[in-house]
Amino acid sequence: MTVTLGEVVAALEGRYAPALAEDWDAVGLVCGDPDEPVRRVLFAVDPVGAVVDEVVETGADLLVTHHPLLLTPVHGVPADDPKGRLVHRLIRAGAGLFVAHTNADRAPATGVNDALAGVLGLIDPRPVLPAASDPRVGLGRVGRLAEPMSLRGFAERVAAALPVTAGGVRAAGDPDRRVATVAVCGGSGGSLLPAAAAAGADVLLTSDLKHHPVSEALEVPGPALVDVAHFASEWPWLPVAADLLARDLGNRVEVAVSTRRTDPWTAHVAQPGTGGSAGRLSG
Amino acid sequence: MTVTLGEVVAALEGRYAPALAEDWDAVGLVCGDPDEPVRRVLFAVDPVGAVVDEVVETGADLLVTHHPLLLTPVHGVPADDPKGRLVHRLIRAGAGLFVAHTNADRAPATGVNDALAGVLGLIDPRPVLPAASDPRVGLGRVGRLAEPMSLRGFAERVAAALPVTAGGVRAAGDPDRRVATVAVCGGSGGSLLPAAAAAGADVLLTSDLKHHPVSEALEVPGPALVDVAHFASEWPWLPVAADLLARDLGNRVEVAVSTRRTDPWTAHVAQPGTGGSAGRLSG
Amino acid sequence: MTVTLGEVVAALEGRYAPALAEDWDAVGLVCGDPDEPVRRVLFAVDPVGAVVDEVVETGADLLVTHHPLLLTPVHGVPADDPKGRLVHRLIRAGAGLFVAHTNADRAPATGVNDALAGVLGLIDPRPVLPAASDPRVGLGRVGRLAEPMSLRGFAERVAAALPVTAGGVRAAGDPDRRVATVAVCGGSGGSLLPAAAAAGADVLLTSDLKHHPVSEALEVPGPALVDVAHFASEWPWLPVAADLLARDLGNRVEVAVSTRRTDPWTAHVAQPGTGGSAGRLSG
Amino acid sequence: MTVTLGEVVAALEGRYAPALAEDWDAVGLVCGDPDEPVRRVLFAVDPVGAVVDEVVETGADLLVTHHPLLLTPVHGVPADDPKGRLVHRLIRAGAGLFVAHTNADRAPATGVNDALAGVLGLIDPRPVLPAASDPRVGLGRVGRLAEPMSLRGFAERVAAALPVTAGGVRAAGDPDRRVATVAVCGGSGGSLLPAAAAAGADVLLTSDLKHHPVSEALEVPGPALVDVAHFASEWPWLPVAADLLARDLGNRVEVAVSTRRTDPWTAHVAQPGTGGSAGRLSG
């Protein structure tokens, strides 16, 4: 009845095939012995110290994260390196680490982007950049809202649906613009803007947007933009993947979603519309 | 008594030498005839449509921007391309465009980073990455606050000192952390973090910070991070450069700072600390 | 009844599809507004000052040239750069610039190489380097003369058929050699020599031939070579393209071929067969 | 009293040090055995079949050429390759081949460019691109004419001074322009134009000039251009190098300059200023 780490890995890779990952990505097992048993699996966005604390505190045998620990490959994992220290802590605690990153982004039906589309209520979501070989696979999702709304109203819906983060939600474009078709991309998805435009999106929601592409986007017709915390955009996948793993293994493993908020932003100060040295600027 | 565009360019390059620009940058005159007269100069962060409207409306003969119009080089400037259209509008209006970008960032005393350090009240600012040839030249500035304060307090000072933008100010790190030495870098300056740490900074203020470097920074000792709008971080330079040009040319040209807020973010929705599907997350 | 620049561009691209251009090339609209009307179009080989003078003098709304103005891409078009100055002059004169370069070389039936083959009287011309997808498309043309003639006689025919240039026509190979099959390539076509040999050509006519490839060619069996001015080899296309555009647009635009000889060579001194310090050389 | 090939090579390299050659060049001994005796040395511009005929006919033991035989390196020298055949013929005839190319171009006092400057009567010639380490070394030569003359007059002097070739001499620029300072570069020297301009040259004489650089040069102030046969521009060096070798070896070897004209152009047809399909063009 015991489940081995090898079986858990097989179940996860059955849903999030490594072959779906981008060439530059680093997915799969980072540490852990496939022959050893797994009783409890913890799901988190980021493999950081606070999450490994939780692995140790809760006695999890496996940590599944969306972000790779060692995206830049290493010649060693010494404990005086922050990432090496996590490897030591996990191995000594008998816990493995498994990463599903761009393969989870691109996977059909149960991936990161489907989960994000789901909490926002998008109807008939399909990939923004569908794979040539399978139209259900690909980066981003684009779908319809049940009811069109203003860009401002959409930003408010996003703020209510996603995990709370210090930075909240930003929008670029006319706040009164009507939004009916929505493209989303968990993580840093600014490069999907041309494809989202081609797919007829009124808005693209993603994270880590920088000044220049957003500024250039507003100079031409095309989708508005909504920026949320990277962490918040990917979090909705955690309960989906956790429940799926439990089900796929006949509930022979216990699953949990991490309770640590690993968005790094801890404080926000709003700037009211008047005062300050920019007071002389018009909108 | 008339000033030619050539003289204005010479005055600007006397303060912001093209040789200071990074290899990949594109600074200097984008359009305009150095032999023609200049009576009025407008300074702005971004060469976008709203700013060219202002050039036309105010009859300026020269637009000086911090950001390049044609950072990616082009084989033509046809008017059905958004950037080509601006070139047509400027040439037909008899106005030139001059860019001072990383040369203005790295210039001594009167550059973008000195202006930013100035509005924040930094004492004895010096480059974070000083040039080997001249220690007054380089990217970023690091200096002391007159009085140490908390990270939260510093973020509030930043919000008060910089132009108002929709996104406001974000901070990463313990909000109660004491901040005495401050590093700043106008624009996208996340790559200066190691140098800011080496310079003893308690915090690095810059813009366009993305999830992964901030998350990794919080896993090791080092500076806290403050993120502001890219536009806001560079705006303080505009009045400095405008006044300097007028003075350098004996007030024979009229100068003005653009009144258009070219930060592309138009709306922000805060997420209060409770409610939402992330309500079960602990901080 | 007015024709817009956009319609003219569409007509030209209907004959000379941009997709036919080489990867390194820079074709299409360089300046001008597709929404503005066009009454008169001037065709020339080179976008140089003398030709832009003619645009201004004749009130043309569009200049079509074979050679790109900005083959090396630029970060600006300031008027103290010779090419930027032409952009200023054209935009201020309300004239556009359109380039059809290697797409015009490779296009079927009405391209640069067909025009060159036509003035030389070649029969059944076909591409020297045909495209895999369409045998009518490709670089160079090879065809038969109505009557075989000597290489010297062919060079005389070339001199009579092409625009007069200071440098005249040069031939390499036995002047008495019989020439029946002729390959031509407008512009710098020396690299087509192996393909011309494979196509059974007795001679390759092109321009800009340099010492080493010609010297090496004479060491092995294969075609003789004839070198003409680059300008002269491409000029025959101008009336062809001009007439075609007028016809394609139902004579709603007026067309003209530039009268300026833009071959840069202005003088030639022949060396008679005796005298000089090389008098002791035998042939 | 016998001289070995090794001694001849040492004498030649004493004047034309291999270290002066460009990185991409291929100079030195191509075939021949340094231990064998040399009685007679033939100098030529090009290692072609006609010159090897002369080696065989005259019983020369060594051929010295300016141009490399194997600039593109080879995996073999089979006799069914034109260059391999020359290697077989030379080795079977007991003759070596030695190349002095860009080292002879750049060498001080007795190199290719000094010889060219000499036959044109230039006063105080110095390198156009002097080496940092030695101002007497470098590509090209620039000097004064004893009397200024028109560009046309200079072209006539060139035609009289250099070996007769079919193509003669071409000039670009105003034929009446006054020429006092002259830059020359044997071989393909068009890339020296900016340096010639910086050196104050009124004209640059070189060979293998192509349309685009000449056309662009005429659009800006700067030197006129004169184009001669590549062969003719380098030939003047042959008697200089031959005499020098004989002297350096105490006349223990017999030297001769090849009598074969290896310029590949065999015929030229002038185009008188009227007639032909370009009759309607104005100058």
Added chain:
Amino acid sequence: MTVTLGEVVAALEGRYAPALAEDWDAVGLVCGDPDEPVRRVLFAVDPVGAVVDEVVETGADLLVTHHPLLLTPVHGVPADDPKGRLVHRLIRAGAGLFVAHTNADRAPATGVNDALAGVLGLIDPRPVLPAASDPRVGLGRVGRLAEPMSLRGFAERVAAALPVTAGGVRAAGDPDRRVATVAVCGGSGGSLLPAAAAAGADVLLTSDLKHHPVSEALEVPGPALVDVAHFASEWPWLPVAADLLARDLGNRVEVAVSTRRTDPWTAHVAQPGTGGSAGRLSG
């Protein structure tokens, strides 16, 4: 009745098509004139001085070697270079040099690897890395032994079957391991290990094996390794190719296999299992 070198080359290339060679290889005729007659052909592994001595002593008109003389291409073949000296000696002796290298390795049925498989008695040999286009073509051969034997026993069979060399035969892996399926690759074939493992080989025999790949191979399940002299692994091909050529040309040429052992190792000292400073090491 005379056979030309061209006919011999055609016969050899009929068996060992140049198109089969790797991209980086240098095969075919290195020197010799295809129009000259060939009476006697010598086959050897290496084009070295001792073998050229044999060419001269035996009056051979053609040397066929497996290894290229000029794998690194050259700008000349002067006689003071060891390889250039061989070219001079061959050309002066009227002898050609022909190379069949990776094309002979990859050729079907009569190539280097088939000959090696043959002397070892492998049954049903097929390529280890078969070409996509033809399964009989490719690097390496894998086949069965008539009777399984121990790794030690296999090494003894190899020692008996291949030419005697000073270094003998080395094996890596448990000497008592059972060997039934054998992969072989003449020359430096260590990179075929993964393909040999995939083909089910119990052992890979090749040469030039280095410490690190062998050490890593022993850390995982997979084939044992046997290392022989590079020369010995390729020698078995010589009599095969020689006989084949004679037959293909109707015995109109005389063929011979070189009697020179060109393995460079001249002495070997065994280390008995005890004594020396490593005496304290356990196995």
Added chain:
Amino acid sequence: MTVTLGEVVAALEGRYAPALAEDWDAVGLVCGDPDEPVRRVLFAVDPVGAVVDEVVETGADLLVTHHPLLLTPVHGVPADDPKGRLVHRLIRAGAGLFVAHTNADRAPATGVNDALAGVLGLIDPRPVLPAASDPRVGLGRVGRLAEPMSLRGFAERVAAALPVTAGGVRAAGDPDRRVATVAVCGGSGGSLLPAAAAAGADVLLTSDLKHHPVSEALEVPGPALVDVAHFASEWPWLPVAADLLARDLGNRVEVAVSTRRTDPWTAHVAQPGTGGSAGRLSG
């Protein structure tokens, strides 16, 4: 009195500075926590399974190897990868792994090459490739024998002085050649041959020598070659480094040299000088 891993690393890097390593190398701490205590250190050439067995069996806290475990960087260390498994075993056993590779090769006085020179009795050894900055540092060592001897005699001395390996010792060159000056390079040092020749060496001893460079070396004057097992050439450093570490730390750590022979070759079959299919070859 306890020594931490950090102190041990500092002592090792004091002797074998990481800055001495080649750019492509991967030296330093691979796993282990610098804050934890170290009582016992084991030194070995290779980080392989048998050596980790010994770490576990002997309770060592640190393994120091010459060869890197992760020369090719990795994205993870899962236990189903042979190298990842060793990381798991070491971390779980509380043992670190430290690598000193090309820094130990190049270090002065107490490095790999000095140890090798020492066991062979070389007098006044100095680097074959000395560093520009410090003539005591560099790859290889060259020194004199107390008494000249034959190449065969030298090979016998090598066999007696180095650890016993299955492959023994091979020599290339005339066995009776006199050897007085000896160059050595632990590991794969064939590329040092030109430098060893320039240093006047009569022989170069190293490992992993391949056919082509040895064959080419025998075609020109220069050093003979001796090839030993890679493992054997580096082993002499182990006791040197172990003793030095104990001394540098005041004998506060226990040191040991691994007793496992990690040379991968397990058997050798000599080929007597007659018989076999190569019997017809002459030497």
